[in-house]
Amino acid sequence: MALLEVQGLKLALRGHSSGLRFGRARRIEILKGIDFTLDAGESLGIVGESGSGKTSLGRTIIRLHEPSAGSVRFADREITHLNASALRGLRKDMQMIFQDPMSSLNPRRRIGPILAQPLHAFDRRTKAETVQRVAQLLDLVALPRSFAARYPHELSGGQRQRVGIARALALEPKLVIADEIVSGLDVSTQAQILALLRSLKERLGLALIFISHDLSVVRVLCDRVLVLLAGEVVEQGPCEEVFRKPRHPYTRELLEAIPLPDVDPDWLDAVAVDP
Amino acid sequence: MNDMLAIEALRITIAGRNVLRDVSLAVPQGHVHGLVGESGAGKTMVARAVLGILPAAARVISGHIAFDGAEITHMSERERRALLGRGIALIPQDPMTALNPAFRIEHQIVDVLRHHFGLGRTAARAQALELMHQVHIRAPERVLRQFPHELSGGMRQRVLIAIAFACRPKLIIADEPSTALDVTVQRQVLRLIKHLQARENTAVLFVTHNLGVVAKICDTMTVLHAGRVVEEGSVEACFERPAHAYTRALMAATPRYDQPAAALAPVPEALSRDLADEATAWDARHGAA
Ligand SMILES: Nc1ncnc2c1ncn2[C@@H]1O[C@H](COP(=O)(O)OP(=O)(O)OP(=O)(O)O)[C@@H](O)[C@H]1O
Ligand SMILES: Nc1ncnc2c1ncn2[C@@H]1O[C@H](COP(=O)(O)OP(=O)(O)OP(=O)(O)O)[C@@H](O)[C@H]1O
Numbered sequence: 001m002a003l004l005e006v007q008g009l010k011l012a013l014r015g016h017s018s019g020l021r022f023g024r025a026r027r028i029e030i031l032k033g034i035d036f037t038l039d040a041g042e043s044l045g046i047v048g049e050s051g052s053g054k055t056s057l058g059r060t061i062i063r064l065h066e067p068s069a070g071s072v073r074f075a076d077r078e079i080t081h082l083n084a085s086a087l088r089g090l091r092k093d094m095q096m097i098f099q100d101p102m103s104s105l106n107p108r109r110r111i112g113p114i115l116a117q118p119l120h121a122f123d124r125r126t127k128a129e130t131v132q133r134v135a136q137l138l139d140l141v142a143l144p145r146s147f148a149a150r151y152p153h154e155l156s157g158g159q160r161q162r163v164g165i166a167r168a169l170a171l172e173p174k175l176v177i178a179d180e181i182v183s184g185l186d187v188s189t190q191a192q193i194l195a196l197l198r199s200l201k202e203r204l205g206l207a208l209i210f211i212s213h214d215l216s217v218v219r220v221l222c223d224r225v226l227v228l229l230a231g232e233v234v235e236q237g238p239c240e241e242v243f244r245k246p247r248h249p250y251t252r253e254l255l256e257a258i259p260l261p262d263v264d265p266d267w268l269d270a271v272a273v274d275p
Numbered sequence: 276m277n278d279m280l281a282i283e284a285l286r287i288t289i290a291g292r293n294v295l296r297d298v299s300l301a302v303p304q305g306h307v308h309g310l311v312g313e314s315g316a317g318k319t320m321v322a323r324a325v326l327g328i329l330p331a332a333a334r335v336i337s338g339h340i341a342f343d344g345a346e347i348t349h350m351s352e353r354e355r356r357a358l359l360g361r362g363i364a365l366i367p368q369d370p371m372t373a374l375n376p377a378f379r380i381e382h383q384i385v386d387v388l389r390h391h392f393g394l395g396r397t398a399a400r401a402q403a404l405e406l407m408h409q410v411h412i413r414a415p416e417r418v419l420r421q422f423p424h425e426l427s428g429g430m431r432q433r434v435l436i437a438i439a440f441a442c443r444p445k446l447i448i449a450d451e452p453s454t455a456l457d458v459t460v461q462r463q464v465l466r467l468i469k470h471l472q473a474r475e476n477t478a479v480l481f482v483t484h485n486l487g488v489v490a491k492i493c494d495t496m497t498v499l500h501a502g503r504v505v506e507e508g509s510v511e512a513c514f515e516r517p518a519h520a521y522t523r524a525l526m527a528a529t530p531r532y533d534q535p536a537a538a539l540a541p542v543p544e545a546l547s548r549d550l551a552d553e554a555t556a557w558d559a560r561h562g563a564a
């Protein structure tokens with residue numbers, strides 16, 4: 001049974017301020033009718049160029065944006081128009097992790113309290129239980145328990161990203177939406193985070209929506225992939241199939257743009273110098 | 276073939292900690308040399324040493340940097356500044372912070388041209404327009420009148436490439452010039468750098484942690500780990516017959532869309548430990564600063 005069902009999802013937002021000089025701000029259609037489903041424990045990659053609407057789709061699913069049409073069903077429940085208090089309960093089951101962990105971690109709080117915060121927001125625990133859970137979360141993402149006493153700036157980029165993941169897992173969500181969370185990391189750190197996510201997915205039976213513009217990274221982690229272009233799905237299917245035999249020319253273009261680590265002096269010449 | 280850049284046994288410390296441990300590398304004229312390694316390896320420190328913009332706490336303990344045959348390790352600030360732009364130019368990682376948000380693009384390019392060539396305003400403006408054409412910006416007149424925040428990341432990077440090539444430098448240092456861009460735009464930007472580099476016969480020191488990018492744009496490469504060179508050679512040799520286990524590990528840690536997920540392997544912890552031990556042993560042999 002599908003954990004998440006997205007149907008005809010549309011999102012319209014007001015244009016940016018630079019458009020204002022042409023009169024009243026127009027509403028721009030950013031998502032133009034998205035359909036897909038995600039099973040429990042399944043992982044879906046969302047790919048597409050910058051501005052294609054990947055982040056907007058993630059934010060609309062967890063209702064940080066109000067959709068203008070369509071529906072989102074989660075665990076057999078219509079959540080498209082839930083009010084604020086009903087949404088709060090939902091946040092427990094659906095978590096989003098953002099690209100830049102530094103900006104989403106409060107710089108003045110230590111890692112321990114940062115991880116404990118979602119716990120306090122949802123249920124009453126004794127101090128000892130909270131400390132215990134924070135230790136468990138640090139174990140889960142393979143960070144030393146002593147890191148609970150550190151501040152975000154005392155961690156490397158990869159370590160901060162682990163904290164972001166631990167915080168998202170604090171309430172044992174069923175679905176995690178990860179937005180470009182390995183893009184800024186070097187290859188070795190990226191490989192560690194990917195391996196971590198892969199094992200968490202298996203051990204915890206997590207469903208994962210993994211947003212990235214790098215299809216190689218998606219291949220490592222996802223069962224299926226959805227290709228977004230200008231707010232529309234141009235292709236979706238199992239990674240295995242889509243990557244071996246892309247059907248849409250845009251998917252092919254995305255794949256060909258990835259520099260594989262093989263020496264190939266002609267690769268750059270294959271594109272025009274003009275944009 | 277003469278080396279446009281030659282670094283010999285460069286050792287740099289920050290607050291008594293070794294950050295570069297006898298790094299040597301050479302970039303021949305007209306070649307693109309990749310400098311790869313994980314975060315903290317010291318790639319940017321090498322670039323900053325060449326540009327003479329090391330952090331205040333950094334000390335050059337020993338070693339030499341030669342540009343076009345002349346030693347520049349301990350140049351005065353004035354000599355160094357004269358060299359920047361005309362002889363050595365930088366394509367920075369973050370196009371947003373490298374451009375002044377308060378000024379139109381035209382102002383920023385015209386400034387560089389007037390400063391380096393003593394061009395008059397009209398001549399500089401004409402030259403700026405020509406440069407915009409060379410980096411294949413459509414509607415260059417409009418782009419010149421825009422502010423940095425009005426351009427996409429790829430456009431901003433094109434403008435910075437134009438500025439870097441504007442003074443016809445002999446050596447360009449590119450520090451992660453495409454890391455912030457999405458793959459399609461990255462490919463165009465790499466193509467543009469390669470195109471201009473080949474035409475002008477410029478030497479390029481290309482800093483990146485992306486092995487795929489190195490494989491596509493570089494002729495030779497150096498792999499850095501904890502401030503030590505662990506592998507160097509032609510790109511063909513390093514990719515097809517890597518000599519060091521760390522180079523092989525980096526390749527195995529690079530995901531590829533054409534291989535099953537299981538193929539990806541993070542750098543083994545035992546290898547990381549060995550490398551850390553070797554760095555400690557190096558420090559013991561050479562003494563702390
Ligand atoms: N709050 C907003 N108001 C108006 N327009 C927005 C807003 N957020 C995003 N947009 C626009 O929506 C489109 C999709 O943006 P989105 O951030 O979802 O793209 P993305 O695929 O995540 O891109 P990237 O890879 O650069 O993160 C873009 O054209 C963007 O300018
Ligand atoms: N301003 C500074 N003060 C003190 N230490 C510094 C400073 N800048 C860098 N370092 C240290 O010097 C070492 C080399 O850093 P460098 O910035 O050269 O790494 P890098 O290889 O460029 O990494 P990245 O891929 O993350 O950019 C690191 O251990 C880093 O922590």
Ligand SMILES: [Mg+2]
Pocket residue numbers: 054055056179
């Ligand atoms: Mg985004």
Ligand SMILES: [Mg+2]
Pocket residue numbers: 318319320
């Ligand atoms: Mg760097």
